[in-house]
Amino acid sequence: MFIGQDITRVDALDKVLGTAAFAHDLKNNTMLFACVVRSSRPHAMIRKIDASAALALDGVVKVLSHKDIPGENLFGAIKKDQPFLAEGRVRYKGEAILVVVGVTEEIARKASGLVEIEYEDLEYISDPFLSMRSAILIHDGGNLLSHRKVIKGDAGKGFESSDVVVENTYSTTWIDHAYMETEAGIGYTDERGHIVVASSTQNIHYKMKEIARLLAIPPEQVRVVQATTGGGFGGKLDVTVEGYIALAVYHTKRPVVMRYTREESFLGHTKRHPLYIEYKTGAGKDGNLTAVEVNIIGDTGPYISYGETVCLRAAVHATGPYEVPNVLVNSRMFYTNNPVSGAMRGFGVPQLALAHESQLDEIAERIGMDPLDIRMKNALKRGSLTATSQVLHHSAGLLETLKGIEPFWRARRKQGPGSGFGLGCMYYGIGNTGISNPSSCYLTFTPEGRVEMHSGVCDIGQGSDTVLLQILCDALGMEEMGIDLVRGDTDTSLDAGSTSASRQTYISGMAVCNAAQKMREYLEGQGYYSGKPLKDICREAAEKGLPVFKGHFDPPTTAPDPETSQGAPYATYAFATHMTEVHVDEVTGVCKAVKVHAAHDVGRAINVSNVKGQIYGGVAMGVGLALMEEFIPGKTESFDNYYLPTSMDMPEVEAIVVEDREPTGPFGAKGVGEPALIPQAAAIVNAIKDATGVRMRQLPCDIERLKLALEKNKIK
Amino acid sequence: MKTISFVLNGKKTSIEVDDNETLLGALRERLGITSVKEGCGIGECGTCTVLVDDEPHYSCLTLASKANGRDIKTVEYLSSSGVLHPLQEAFIKSGAVQCGYCTPGMLLCAYSLLLKNADPDARDIKEAISGNLCRCTGYIQIEEAIKNAAEICKCDR
Amino acid sequence: MLPKFASVIAKTREEALSWLSSLENPRIIAGGTDLMVKMRAGKQYSHVIDVAGVPELLTMTETDGRLSVGSAMTHARLSTSEPIIRNARSLALACGLVGSPQIRNMGTIGGNLANASPAADSIPPLLIHDAVLVLESKETRRRVPLEEVIVAPYVTSIDRKELLGSVEINPLRGYREGYRRVAKRATWAISRLGVAFAIKEDKGRFTDVKLAIGSCTPMPFRPKKVEDLLKGAEKNEAIITEAIRMALEEIKLISGIRPSYAYKLPVLKGILEEVLRG
């Protein structure tokens, strides 16, 4: 049995030795260095580019513009709308315009500073409200990217029958993924003439296809390899360095390396979407929720990235993990000239959790009910209907997570003034929303008698390589880890889809199970389970060619109704409850998260240590989201003023693992990556209210925002 | 250019460096020690941490010439005897490693702590790694690892 | 990536001084935690003179009741130095709160002073200890009170040819002394506000009060009028309220109204209340 054991990570040894080769470490001294020249304007026409001084510099090999792109100059995970290199117009500060290639980093960077660009500024659409009204169009089709609705029952009638109605507005800001390793990669042409790119990434097959389109060559002639990747959190889903590297290799025919500085990384990748959320909640005196109406307005920046995904996911998760008979959600995403927002751990759901959890506490307060009781009362459970009227047939462990927290909640005692406790709950659909999101893999044997797993799954630190091996071992009924892992390389694997949406354990885990079942049948036939050694089986098979077993899984979902979003957008959901104790210093506005209890229904914990690691890391990110992180374009573009939580900012965390098995998942597993973050900021904000009487509706509640709110409250 | 001599992971080393070169650059580019990482270049992340005379320093803010005559340790030192240091063992066992980008810096700070303080409490441990960011782990399993390793080191003594 | 420059490593004070006088556009580097960041952002010098290893700058001596602290002493050393903890507790505390462990192992008190940031943590404590800086060039040697050395944010009257050799401070014994600081995260963040204080009380009276406030005005300062008001006064809420009112007035007089004051002044008020009440 490997499932449920704390198998040590397969990648840990190299990492503690310092020998793991991250994308930053792949460089050698014969490689050219490429860097990007970016727009200094949020919205402008490019009138003139003068690269003569750059080209005149000794050691500059090429300066590439959109004109040098042989294929299509557009990329995008969902729709192809973003130029690799700007053509005539820039739509945000930081948009890539040129790629400068030099013989050293120093020369390339120096040359990129010598490029002169003349701009003619256009009106800067600085927020979605301006975007809504402005006559200036960021794209020809208008400034509205997407409008999704969730309509269930009749919200109007629901409010009429409510005893209490609470209505408030919440807002959140840009958050940077701030993985410790910035974007980096290398590229070269191999002996077959194929373009090879190795980078820090969350999705090799997608990037392979984008490079092929960019260079107008068949995808089979592109090989993308995942280097050891220093974190992702959604920020390494979109194409960044990979496209520029491929283009530079294409033109120079020489190996090329790129490495973003931290400042470039801040400018060069997407952010969490800032959302404005108008939220109205109705409930009966008994605490039963009667209706929810939500109006979400999002700032997606000038390009789509995952904007539509976030728009829809935020909408379908808007009620939180509760049974609400009447729901009306309008979720709209607008283009602006702000940073491109994209995928970040939770895809809009952490923002909504702030709103629905604050609302629920206010309802509870109004009717004099305990915050835990009101959550228990409304919790989704087996047989419940979600906001999209999906029936939860199984694995709906919210109540168990609430019960896990209950003893700590009931026993809570304030530690003097400034002390407070808050709850946050969440649910999260695993995998992409209402669309096909398959994963494939294949298994074979080595002539020496070992099983070989070929996996296209990108382990970005969350531990999927180890988890998939555990799943495979148990699926094959192996007694020891006799498996070789061949991973992260488009040449040797099938498309497993992105490492995102907490989907790899569930979806790729099932693909592995599917392949394992086929291999198991074969092994059965060969007498493996009656004692014949694998070595012998492989030796015999090798003569005929080793068999290959493909595995595939695509979770059963239905496309949301275009008008009402009703349907079953996810095959399964994860659930969680966090309880956070804070201490607020009313003199300084400093809020410290002191202690967190985090209960997660993960279906089945394949690897408890990994699950806990995800929970702790999620809590840390939640602390940052709640209390300090804020990307302000032009201001917080490096770590000297974009603050991440340190060890001293971290609360103590007690993780409680709930296992309500998911029958469609591998050995009952679902996912935990994003859920770990989602309820934490909400729990902190509720705890601040408990501690101070002040309700914070804007994130982050940094020391200044909180102190100002406390002062205002004093005057009242 | 300057020639600098120092003890690197227990071995005398001499290299030529540019006057304006950082220790981070010299270790990575000239000596191939890529366990020393760049995460920010301005003293705000800790992935470039090295030990200078057993105290953690940011090598991104250190001129290479400052290494002259000093004792420099990188994470390679911990296993230079051919076996894993108890800290490394504990990091693996406690799940202290996720993406691993912060790991070498964390290990070095932990090592430096244990040299000075064989019996660190939770607060000492938190403080010792408070100049090293980790975006993945929330620090908890790292702290557990350091605590566990301290116990083992104590017993070994 | 740093701009090009030549670097020299001074082994003695003499050597440093002679380079300072002979080189064209030299800059001293000690821990480098300020200078390296600036150079990475593009600041250029012909030469960088490393003084971090100069023995004369690494010593601490006590003469005539005054303490002389070598300018290249690091925050880590000062925060744990027994004589500093005994004689200048606020300084030990402030140095212990600078940056992160690595920054404290590298950054020096001399660099902190010469960089003259409004948020420099060592400055408020040094102000209440009446710090005098010893500035030396090849030809001259002068002793200048800290207050006079800092002339504007990030600007000092230290000549380009001068070396800050040491900082002399008045020990304070028998005072309730400390340093309070507010920052946007628990550690490793620049001060939004810093208050150094040393207070002596006897039988319900303030017998001596020294205060210095950092990160609030262009340069950290001592609200001397407030100190005078409190000196000898009976300790009660009325006088504390009046003292705080005066302090806030003085700040507004120095800097006018700034957007950040919406936050800083109420916080300062709260901190001063706690500090004065004790």
Ligand SMILES: Cc1cc2nc3c(=O)[nH]c(=O)nc-3n(C[C@H](O)[C@H](O)[C@H](O)COP(=O)(O)OP(=O)(O)OC[C@H]3O[C@@H](n4cnc5c(N)ncnc54)[C@H](O)[C@@H]3O)c2cc1C
């Ligand atoms: C991540 C980070 C966090 C920080 N946090 C804090 C903080 O919390 N609080 C705080 O106060 N500061 C902080 N700083 C700033 C810095 O660390 C301190 O100011 C430190 O004391 C500077 O000392 P240094 O020796 O490193 O100076 P250097 O960078 O070596 O020098 C700074 C300046 O002083 C001059 N100089 C240095 N020594 C002398 C001398 N003997 N004679 C004449 N001139 C000299 C140099 O020419 C240079 O202009 C932080 C810096 C970083 C990078």
Ligand code: FES
């Ligand atoms: S690279 Fe971030 S601290 Fe040195």
Ligand code: FES
């Ligand atoms: S493990 Fe990824 S940054 Fe620490």
